[in-house]
Amino acid sequence: MITTQRSISGSSQSPRSPSSQPYLSVSVTDPVKLGNGVQAYISYRVITKTNLPEYQGPEKIVIRRYSDFVWLHDHLFEKYKGIFIPPLPEKSAVEKFRFSSEFIEMRCQALDTFVNRIASHHELQQSEDLRTFLQADEETMERLMSQETGIFKRKPADLMQIFKDVQSRVSDVVLGKEKPVEESNPEYEKLKHYIFELENHLAEAQKHAYRLVKRHRELGQSLSDFGKAVKLLGACEGNSLGKVFSDLGTKSETLSDKLQKEAHQLLMNFEEPLKDYVRSVQSIKATIAERANAFRRQCELAETIKLKEINLNRLILIRSDKVGEAEFEYNQLKAESEEATRMFEKIMRLMNEEIVRFQEQKTLDMGIAFHEFAKGQARLANGIATAWRSLLPKLEACSSS
């Protein structure tokens, strides 16, 4: 779906062509089921082709599992606040046991999309964690995973909760306030409102798209059962009527096949992109939370500094011997406050760029998905119409005999 984004330069180039254009091309392939029962998991081959100097050689192949991708995601989320980190497919603890080939294929595709989006993002592609993910041997990866500190082991939502808890304690003590501070930015308010509304509508649409796929399958199955029953009838009847029954039955079974195949296509080309859209919106919500945290931190530090300044001036006036200590603390806080302001402003700036990027990409992706959907439906319906029409001359011959 985003094959045009597979390299930095925007055009896919073979690693063999003597080109000085920098490229980074990644693919996630060959899912293999390993382990048994509860401990079963899928491993994927991650193939990196690049001429960038930071990478080891033109091609590198490593084996990764789902939790490695989660590691990469969480690290990027922590380090690149303000950027919409590409979303991961759901963990889905239940389906994992079943490991249907469809589930495996969809997950592999979603993980491939995930890594490629990172590799195509002008900021994220420079991440050291990405390089580690793409190149470190399996033992190193495993060691890094187990070394995870408490904060990285958390999901972004949990992370925000910890932050919130810490902050509210600070707030309560320093400011004596209870209500959280929020930006009053009308443009931003509109955006937040749009994102939250979008998430609801997308979830609804995705739910109904899933049901649509299911109904296609059920109709296909029904057509197959019907075809079999009618063929048995044909075998029982004999003569021209029997032949008519048989033709009808055979045609029904053929069309059942078509319907089942189309249901699968619907799933891959339409329902999955919708799900991807939902995940992207959730990623944006996480970034919105990060921005809110940064804003609160900036505000609280600004407040705290004011108080510290007042206190410092008081101490100077009374010529206290605590002035030195207070001044030291004041300067420290001032540095933190400036850092917090910088961080918040950086997040704001990045988000503005990200919104534009997101809207463009999404319009393109969904446009393609709809196109595929309508084309697929038209193709299916055409095939069905042709099949039934081909049966009419035979039926006419039978009923007139």
Next chain:
Amino acid sequence: MIATQRSVSGSSQSPRSPSSQPYLSVSVTDPVKLGNGVQAYISYRVITKTNLPEYQGPEKIVIRRYSDFVWLHDRLFEKYKGIFIPPLPEKSAVEKFRFSAEFIEMRRQALDIFVNRIALHHELQQSEDLRTFLQADEETMERLRSQETGIFKKKPTDFMQIFKDVQSKVSDVVLGKEKPVEESNPEYEKLKHYIFELENHLAEAQKHAYRLVKRHRELGQSLSDFGKAVKLLGACEGNSLGKAFSELGTKSETLSVKLQKEAHQLLMNFEEPLKDYVRAVQSIKATIAERANAFRRQCELAETTKLKEINLNKLTLMRSDKVGEAEIEYQELKVESEEATRMFEMIVRLMNEEIVRFQEQKTLDMGIAFHEFAKGQARLANGIANAWRSLIPKLEACSSS
């Protein structure tokens, strides 16, 4: 479905045309729900147009209910053994309470077909019970219905059971046998086997046709829900992507309506004819039972007569004074035996004609039904293909903007 068969002469003639061709044209129309709750029932208008002398005038309209049709069916079944009495739609005590418009329409159509088949059958159309049914006023009909003797109140299968019980008692006493006597006629065996196998396969096919109709409806409903959800998404998005969503949503809703309509058509033009076929086969099974009864009666009376003859000869030799009485009994039995033989042979003859008539009619009816089915499916699929294709240029315009 059998519009061409609406008059005796085979062509539909207006009652006004000064024609000497005999015709009998019946239609069952205008179902009206009467009564309340448990006692609710449907009344139908039965319109008879005829120039036959046995009938009162060119046109007669009476009001009839389902149990009146049952009365007619049971009386014809009793009087015209050997003939496949046209089947009635099921009593369906449950659905009656719901009285959906679809159920009422299907029942009306089935009753119309029922009466017309009787009116077209060269033997049955002369029945006095048919004339009563078509002309008697409602009070007379009600009186006749409630006057039903015990034996008529029973369904054909119950009837057969009574006969069987009576017969086995006679058999046990007279013949000292337990095993029922059956014809040894290879042609007839083949026919019976064919009928029983056909019933099974038809029931299966009809069950799956019903499910097929249901799945069409479900897919249609799903498409409608999907369309609504996508339209809400479109309203939320705005700009070109929003427009694409809206187009997709609207198109889905349009197609949903098409699918629901086609599901209804499928029901009327295909599933109902299959059900009719099932009922016709059950009617044949009832006739097969009647033939078996007649055969057994013939055999038993033949045996009994032989024994009586032997006994009579014995009494004659002994010059007993019981000879006169025995002679009378013997003569009576001989008459009954000849009557039973005549009845059985009549049934055999009629059945042979009926099989041919049935095969021809069925081939025609099912051929038409399949034709309608394939045409309807092709038409629907074509409509769907066109609808989706008409959307593609609009989607292309959206994704390229």
